[in-house]
Amino acid sequence: MVAAMQRSRFVRLGLLLALSLPLSTMVACGGNQKDPNHSNVKPGEMPAGGEWQGVYYSQLYGYLHILADGSAANGAWRTTAGDSFGEMNGEVDGNLLRYTWTERRIGAVGADANRKGNGYFRYTVPKEGEAHEIVGEWGLGDNDAGNEWRAVKQKNMQPKPASVKPDEIEGRVQGVDAWDDSGGDAGESEKKKDE
Numbered sequence: 060m061v062a063a064m065q066r067s068r069f070v071r072l073g074l075l076l077a078l079s080l081p082l083s084t085m086v087a088c089g090g091n092q093k094d095p096n097h098s099n100v101k102p103g104e105m106p107a108g109g110e111w112q113g114v115y116y117s118q119l120y121g122y123l124h125i126l127a128d129g130s131a132a133n134g135a136w137r138t139t140a141g142d143s144f145g146e147m148n149g150e151v152d153g154n155l156l157r158y159t160w161t162e163r164r165i166g167a168v169g170a171d172a173n174r175k176g177n178g179y180f181r182y183t184v185p186k187e188g189e190a191h192e193i194v195g196e197w198g199l200g201d202n203d204a205g206n207e208w209r210a211v212k213q214k215n216m217q218p219k220p221a222s223v224k225p226d227e228i229e230g231r232v233q234g235v236d237a238w239d240d241s242g243g244d245a246g247e248s249e250k251k252k253d254e
Contacts, residue, residue: 096202098179102155106184106191111151114218115193115210123193123210124218125156132156135220141165144223147178154182160197165225177203190214 111127118139125134130151137144142165149158157179164172178197185192191212196204 094204096198096205098196098204100155100179100181102152103181105154105182109154109182109184109191111156111182112218114213114216116213117208117210120208120210122213122216122223124220124223126218126220127151132158133220134158134218135223137223144225146220156180156182156193156195157203174199176200178208179203180208 145162180195
């Protein structure tokens, strides 16, 4: 009889462990994992001497020009390849800038000509006396993470967001107005357009 009671206790204990294992596994393995497409960054204090307004350089994304007024910030960039330019608008909270962005491929038309998404930057000063940096991520659509963006603040450069936009000729789609059917010199047709 004692052996039967002990066996019954072991069975109940085994069932209790078997039922609790999936719950503890779910909490330990998946319940608290970071979503790679959404950031969970919190704002902190702006580093001493830090200022959001400025021009930042990234080898991939080129020059990012940021204008800041109070808690509002907007900016524009052009990739170093020169094939895309973008605009961003966001809100500053201490050392954190959260933004929405739109990027346009120069000369492209159709569904993949424009991309949109969200992102964030954290303003940092690696060591006293070193160049200030912004470090963050961007994502497509509703996502604000998944793609790293790191840039170094440039000294003695004033932000000019309009400078990254393509001019009228550069922004044209290839093939449009490419043929000169006037039968004359190309210089002649340009003179007629200017008149």
